[in-house]
Structure formats: C-alpha cells, structure tokens
Amino acid sequence: MPAAISPYRVSARDLMHRPGEMRERSLEFAAPEQLGVGAAYVAEGSPLTIALRLEGLHDGILVTGEVDATLSGECVRCLDPVSRPLEVEFQELFAYSPEDAVDYTVHDDHVDCEPVVRDAVVLALPFQPVCRDDCPGLDPETGEKLADHAEQRPREVMDPRWAALEGFRAAETDTD
Incomplete structure (x- = not known):
C-alpha cells in the first residue's frame, strides 16, 4: 500500500532554479493530527487554511506563509472550554541540495511544509489559555466558578x- 501524500506538500517544479519567480498557493484541509499538547492545541480534523508564497532563489525556494486555524483547549483558571481563531506567520528556506540545507530541502520538486507549519503553530499556542482576560477562576474552597x-x-x-x-x-x- 503506497504512503499517503501529505496535504502539506506543495509542488515547486515551476520555480526550480528560476531566481526571481514567485507563485502563490492556498491550501485548505482538515488537520490530519492534533497540533500541540497541553492546555491549548489545534484539534485533529479542525480546518487549516494556509496561504503560501513560494519564491525561487539561487540556492532554493523561499516559502512564506500564514496559517489560519482554530485554537481549542481549556481555561486554566475556570476549566471552561476555550475556542478562538489562531493566525500564525512563518518563513523558511528549502534548499535545493542537502549540503546547502540548514533544516529543509526540496524533495522531488516539492516542498513539505508540515514541519514548518507544525513548529509555527505549536510555538504560537498560549501556554496558559484563559476564556477571558479577567477570568476570576474557581473558588479554592468550594471549587465553584x-x-x-x-x-x-x-x-x-x-x-x-x-x-x-x-x-x-x-x-x-x-x-x-
């Protein structure tokens, strides 16, 4: 059985070794797995929208993007569910050859944005999400909100x- 093609994978064939060329792409799909763990995360199956700009350079493809997702979680003060929009920007160079690569390379005329998107989203998630800024939390004795x-x-x-x-x-x- 062949491996499933990643929804984060984008063709860069028309930009390969063409410095100065630029293309814009948009990806929309359900998150194949949960992004992040802890009090805040992007749930598996929630919609992801990724707007990409791919630019051909001499040594690789520069990928600039914005991810729109929905943050889910639990308020750390009152334990109510938290759900709100999350917007994250990223930029990464995908090198043509592994010798030039710092972290990412172009494989088979494609760039795989999954690790870049995952890192950007997880780092943007709040460590201690709250339902509202002035949430008073729970009574320490009774546990009531x-x-x-x-x-x-x-x-x-x-x-x-x-x-x-x-x-x-x-x-x-x-x-x-």
Missing part, C-alpha cells in the same frame, strides 16, 4: 502561623 457567583467574595484564609498575632489586632481595636 467565581464568575457565576459575582456577589461571593473570596474568604480570607489565615495562615495558622500568624494566628497568635490575631490577639494583638483585637486588643488594638478595643483600645480605639
């Missing part, structure tokens, strides 16, 4: 090591 109970104030928890000093505070208020 503080946003659902706006009138409820967090209780002050006294460190038992300072409890002996509480008597001084009471004595001060009595003398006033």
Whole structure:
C-alpha cells in the first residue's frame, strides 16, 4: 500500500532554479493530527487554511506563509472550554541540495511544509489559555466558578502561623 501524500506538500517544479519567480498557493484541509499538547492545541480534523508564497532563489525556494486555524483547549483558571481563531506567520528556506540545507530541502520538486507549519503553530499556542482576560477562576474552597457567583467574595484564609498575632489586632481595636 503506497504512503499517503501529505496535504502539506506543495509542488515547486515551476520555480526550480528560476531566481526571481514567485507563485502563490492556498491550501485548505482538515488537520490530519492534533497540533500541540497541553492546555491549548489545534484539534485533529479542525480546518487549516494556509496561504503560501513560494519564491525561487539561487540556492532554493523561499516559502512564506500564514496559517489560519482554530485554537481549542481549556481555561486554566475556570476549566471552561476555550475556542478562538489562531493566525500564525512563518518563513523558511528549502534548499535545493542537502549540503546547502540548514533544516529543509526540496524533495522531488516539492516542498513539505508540515514541519514548518507544525513548529509555527505549536510555538504560537498560549501556554496558559484563559476564556477571558479577567477570568476570576474557581473558588479554592468550594471549587465553584467565581464568575457565576459575582456577589461571593473570596474568604480570607489565615495562615495558622500568624494566628497568635490575631490577639494583638483585637486588643488594638478595643483600645480605639
């Protein structure tokens, strides 16, 4: 059974060894696998749109692109689901010969953008996603969402090591 052709693979045949030539391509497909792990990721099967500009150079193909995807995950404060658009830009040189290559090469007149897109998307994912910037999170004692109970104030928890000093505070208020 032949290996499946990667949806990230783009033909560069018409740009090979033609410095100054430029082509634009657009790729749209469902993510073949999840990008990223942890609190934020791009889910497997979610739509990816990749706008590419391929430029022929003397030593390779310069690929510049923008990835549009949907970030999924869980708010690290209140554990609600998080879903929002993610836009990431990247630029990478695919060298013609492996000797000139820093990281990527042109293979069989094609460039495979998968590792470049994966790296760009994963590095752009937030380490600690929140549902909104002012999310108050969960009550540490009850575990209830503080946003659902706006009138409820967090209780002050006294460190038992300072409890002996509480008597001084009471004595001060009595003398006033």
